[in-house]
Amino acid sequence: xxxxPLSIVVVGHxxxxxxxxxxxxxxxxxxxxxxxxxxxxxxxxxxxxxFEWAFVMDALQAERDQGITIxxxxxxxxxxxRPYILIDAPGHKEFLKNMITGxxxxxxxxxxxxxxxxxxxxxxxxxxLLHLLGLEQIAVAVNKMDLVGWSEDRFRAVKxxxxxxxxxxxxxxxxxxxxSARGGDNIAGPSANxxxxxxxxxxxxLDGFEPLAQSEDLPLRLPVQDVYKFDHxxxxxxxxxxxxxxxxxxxxxAQSGASAKVATxxxxxxxxxxxxxxxxxxxxxxxxxxQIFVERGQIxxxxxxxxxxxxxxxxxVFWLGKAPLAEGARLKxxxxxxxxxxxxxxxxxxxxxxxxxSRRGGEVERNAVAELVFRSRTPVAFDPFSANPKVGRFVxxxxxxxxxxxxxxxxxxxxxxxxxxFAVDHKVTAATRAAANGHGGGVVWLxxxxxxxxxxxxxxxxxxLFLKGWQVTVLDGDNVRHGLCSDLGFSPExxxxxxxxxxxxxxLFAQAGLLVVTAFISPYRADRDRVRAMGEGFHEVHxxxxxxxxxxxxxxxxxxxxxxxxIPEFTGVSAPYEAPVDPELVLDTAGRxxxxxxxxxxxxIEKRFSLSARRRA
Amino acid sequence: MNDLDVLESQSIHIFRxxxxxxxxxxMLWSIGxxxxxxxxxxxxxxxxxxxFPVIHVDTTHKxxxxxxxxxxxxxxxxxxxxxxxxxxxxxxxxxxxxxRVTCCSALKTxxxxxxxxxxxxxxxxxxxxxxxxGTRAKERVFSPRNEQAEWDVRxxxxxxxxxxxxxxxxxxxxxxxxxxxxxxxxxxxxxRREGIPVVELYFAKDGRRYxxxxxxxxxxxxxxxxxxxxxxxxxxxxxxxxxxSGRAQDKESEDAFERLRAGGYM
Ligand SMILES: Nc1nc2c(ncn2[C@@H]2O[C@H](COP(=O)(O)OP(=O)(O)O)[C@@H](O)[C@H]2O)c(=O)[nH]1
Ligand SMILES: [Mg+2]
Numbered sequence: 001x002x003x004x005p006l007s008i009v010v011v012g013h014x015x016x017x018x019x020x021x022x023x024x025x026x027x028x029x030x031x032x033x034x035x036x037x038x039x040x041x042x043x044x045x046x047x048x049x050x051f052e053w054a055f056v057m058d059a060l061q062a063e064r065d066q067g068i069t070i071x072x073x074x075x076x077x078x079x080x081x082r083p084y085i086l087i088d089a090p091g092h093k094e095f096l097k098n099m100i101t102g103x104x105x106x107x108x109x110x111x112x113x114x115x116x117x118x119x120x121x122x123x124x125x126x127x128x129l130l131h132l133l134g135l136e137q138i139a140v141a142v143n144k145m146d147l148v149g150w151s152e153d154r155f156r157a158v159k160x161x162x163x164x165x166x167x168x169x170x171x172x173x174x175x176x177x178x179x180s181a182r183g184g185d186n187i188a189g190p191s192a193n194x195x196x197x198x199x200x201x202x203x204x205x206l207d208g209f210e211p212l213a214q215s216e217d218l219p220l221r222l223p224v225q226d227v228y229k230f231d232h233x234x235x236x237x238x239x240x241x242x243x244x245x246x247x248x249x250x251x252x253x254a255q256s257g258a259s260a261k262v263a264t265x266x267x268x269x270x271x272x273x274x275x276x277x278x279x280x281x282x283x284x285x286x287x288x289x290x291q292i293f294v295e296r297g298q299i300x301x302x303x304x305x306x307x308x309x310x311x312x313x314x315x316x317v318f319w320l321g322k323a324p325l326a327e328g329a330r331l332k333x334x335x336x337x338x339x340x341x342x343x344x345x346x347x348x349x350x351x352x353x354x355x356x357x358s359r360r361g362g363e364v365e366r367n368a369v370a371e372l373v374f375r376s377r378t379p380v381a382f383d384p385f386s387a388n389p390k391v392g393r394f395v396x397x398x399x400x401x402x403x404x405x406x407x408x409x410x411x412x413x414x415x416x417x418x419x420x421x422f423a424v425d426h427k428v429t430a431a432t433r434a435a436a437n438g439h440g441g442g443v444v445w446l447x448x449x450x451x452x453x454x455x456x457x458x459x460x461x462x463x464x465l466f467l468k469g470w471q472v473t474v475l476d477g478d479n480v481r482h483g484l485c486s487d488l489g490f491s492p493e494x495x496x497x498x499x500x501x502x503x504x505x506x507x508l509f510a511q512a513g514l515l516v517v518t519a520f521i522s523p524y525r526a527d528r529d530r531v532r533a534m535g536e537g538f539h540e541v542h543x544x545x546x547x548x549x550x551x552x553x554x555x556x557x558x559x560x561x562x563x564x565x566x567i568p569e570f571t572g573v574s575a576p577y578e579a580p581v582d583p584e585l586v587l588d589t590a591g592r593x594x595x596x597x598x599x600x601x602x603x604x605i606e607k608r609f610s611l612s613a614r615r616r617a
Numbered sequence: 618m619n620d621l622d623v624l625e626s627q628s629i630h631i632f633r634x635x636x637x638x639x640x641x642x643x644m645l646w647s648i649g650x651x652x653x654x655x656x657x658x659x660x661x662x663x664x665x666x667x668x669f670p671v672i673h674v675d676t677t678h679k680x681x682x683x684x685x686x687x688x689x690x691x692x693x694x695x696x697x698x699x700x701x702x703x704x705x706x707x708x709x710x711x712x713x714x715x716x717r718v719t720c721c722s723a724l725k726t727x728x729x730x731x732x733x734x735x736x737x738x739x740x741x742x743x744x745x746x747x748x749x750x751g752t753r754a755k756e757r758v759f760s761p762r763n764e765q766a767e768w769d770v771r772x773x774x775x776x777x778x779x780x781x782x783x784x785x786x787x788x789x790x791x792x793x794x795x796x797x798x799x800x801x802x803x804x805x806x807x808x809r810r811e812g813i814p815v816v817e818l819y820f821a822k823d824g825r826r827y828x829x830x831x832x833x834x835x836x837x838x839x840x841x842x843x844x845x846x847x848x849x850x851x852x853x854x855x856x857x858x859x860x861x862s863g864r865a866q867d868k869e870s871e872d873a874f875e876r877l878r879a880g881g882y883m
Binding site for chain 2: 003004005030032033034035036043046057059060061062070071072073074075076083097098100101104105225226228230235237239266267268279281282283285296320334393394395397399400401402405
């Protein structure tokens with residue numbers, strides 16, 4: 001049996017008989033182990049209650065005590081046609097997060113409705129959510145037909161009611177089956193109690209579902225999960241969410257736009273095979289033919305048909321947070337392997353899933369569905385959910401908790417696609433600019449602790465080069481934080497964004513032919529590596545004054561404050577500094593005058609950037 | 618991809634997520650077939666490396682062949698291994714005589730907690746599967762445990778679209794379950810396909826074999842003539858006896874296993 005199992009979720013209002021139906025299906029298909037039914041009979045006897053099929057799935061004491069399902073569970077069974085994974089979901093509103101946990105991995109669903117009670121609040125909410133999650137195949141079981149005397153009229157009334165609701169969200173159930181889960185009627189075959197019903201049994205309805213189409217034929221989307229360096233090679237790891245990958249493909253990485261060819265697809269030799277291609281669903285590892293900067297969160301694609309990039313996205317969201325959600329809320333959004341800090345900038349519609357009406361704005365209550373606009377600090381790479389679900393959906397995190405999920409409708413103000421970013425050709429080339437200036441453009445990136453001497457050195461270098469006729473400028477930490485980055489703080493995320501912006505600006509200046517000297521603590525190696533990857537002519541200079549010396553100098557009194565706990569996340573004191581591993585230049589200021597360091601750096605810059613020096617070399 | 622390919626890729630994805638998102642991780646290695654499959658999948662995920670320690674909680678009541686196998690594989694694969702023992706409980710004479718559930722909690726759960734806190738692990742891989750038992754069927758792939766290593770089964774985090782809970786309070790940890798979606802039959806089919814080594818005790822001798830391995834006093838063998846992996850697969854395809862039927866500690870009361878697990882057992 002190497003066929004892939006089909007995942008089916010059973011949903012509906014609490015007490016309508018979902019767990020009973022699941023228990024019964026397992027029994028009818030012989031999936032229960034020997035002695036299970038006898039054992040459950042004993043359990044029920046001990047509790048002084050009639051036999052409950054629901055206990056097959058409701059394994060927790062609290063579930064059996066209260067007679068409700070609290071958490072979703074999954075179990076395998078098979079019909080003659082194929083294997084299945086059957087997912088039981090709780091119907092109580094309080095456990096909607098668990099219902100979604102179960103339903104989100106299903107390919108098709110059975111919506112159970114009590115014939116006596118008819119369509120209730122959670123029948124509708126579940127129906128709506130299935131649709132939102134992208135499930136299109138839904139069969140309906142009208143259960144407890146024994147309680148309504150197997151009345152065909154009652155069945156037709158309930159059937160009409162649920163069909164009308166589902167039609168409102170654009171869903172047509174594949175079948176509507178009258179059943180008694182407890183009695184086993186119309187579960188595995190026709191029941192003598194419903195001679196008027198000519199349709200399929202529940203199992204036959206399941207066998208009629210189609211497996212979901214594979215996403216192999218969609219464009220390649222390979223979110224980078226990690227980059228390993230177990231030996232000298234850099235190996236990129238990730239799962240192919242759609243499309244295919246083969247050795248020799250040129251991959252473009254959104255958001256950076258950098259590209260390189262797949263050199264090898266790696267596998268562990270225990271598997272003793274050489275893989276040259278892989279398809280959607282496979283976790284792969286590969287090397288590139290060029291040492292471009294790649295990191296977790298980027299989405300690799302084949303160019304031309306890359307994902308969209310946008311700072312603002314409009315999405316349909318189900319909210320599971322304990323407190324209501326409102327405009328201005330700040331959350332973490334996780335899409336594929338990327339994480340973005342986002343703000344809710346608009347609550348466009350809150351949807352009343354019972355009436356299928358909606359209102360504008362306001363708060364989003366727990367378990368409600370709404371259309372929101374998020375703004376992200378960093379550009380989000382995605383596809384609309386309708387085009388490619390795997391990279392068109394996300395979860396929301398608040399603090400330690402997952403508090404919701406959503407599907408992307410579209411980007412608001414799309415950025416040019418990553419593979420088009422470099423499409424505009426400049427008529428004035430870098431060589432022309434360099435010829436006019438007498439030196440090339442570039443970024444000389446000073447990094448080091450606060451008080452190491454970065455700003456002092458940078459300003460003096462700028463003055464001297466300017467006097468020599470250079471096109472030179474300095475970007476300094478304190479200055480950009482007043483304007484370009486005035487909205488950012490000092491958390492690792494904000495520091496990363498600060499450095500990203502400065503890096504982009506510095507490279508733009510460098511492309512315009514300027515020699516840019518920057519003076520930023522820039523404590524994180526990854527942030528600096530990202531700047532290095534943004535363009536050419538990047539030179540990392542470590543102003544390597546030790547912590548003791550910086551603290552002794554303490555020109556702005558900051559170390560003293562930080563030691564007193566008055567400045568949180570202060571580099572070197574309460575936040576880390578990751579020194580460069582292999583910088584182009586190290587300026588060791590200990591026991592040297594500012595002048596000596598400046599001279600050393602000016603000499604280095606002239607050697608690397610001055611055209612006459614290069615000609616001499 | 619066939620069903621085993623799908624399961625394999627999913628497990629590799631889980632390993633890689635945990636490795637990327639968590640600081641200090643380790644893998645529980647019970648020496649049973651599931652642990653060995655898990656170890657194999659880790660090597661696949663990290664291209665032949667096992668970039669974290671494997672923990673074996675030694676109850677001293679294990680079947681001797683299991684320990685011999687453990688030491689051989691650890692040597693051959695050069696595994697960084699941590700052996701944990703609840704020395705205090707063992708010194709006080711803890712054993713199944715004090716009650717099977719009590720013994721399990723003391724030697725396995727407590728033994729594990731001691732290793733975790735001693736090394737400060739924030740994530741541990743455990744090779745449990747949904748098809749083993751009802752409470753495991755409700756587990757999450759990334760399943761939080763509080764400061765006391767307890768499982769709050771009534772309020773588990775949502776988990777969907779392979780976006781796992783990787784943010785958690787200091788002092789708490791995550792159990793990560795790469796094999797949750799596998800069945801016993803999947804495990805054996807994968808062992809056959811990949812040629813993964815397992816302890817000889819699984820293969821029938823004189824009409825009996827072990828289907829599930831634990832401590833000697835609490836693990837019974839089953840009647841069987843299956844002496845090769847192929848024969849085991851054929852046997853499982855038709856059997857209606859549940860896998861943990863040989864495990865005595867599950868049966869002390871209706872909720873024995875749930876209580877064990879809520880207290881921090883795997
Ligand atoms: N009369 C009758 N009762 C049923 C039937 N199916 C389920 N029930 C009962 O309805 C109650 C709720 O069932 P359960 O499966 O726990 O509902 P769930 O909350 O939807 O999972 C239990 O007491 C069942 O025995 C049925 O076909 N007929
Ligand atoms: Mg239920």
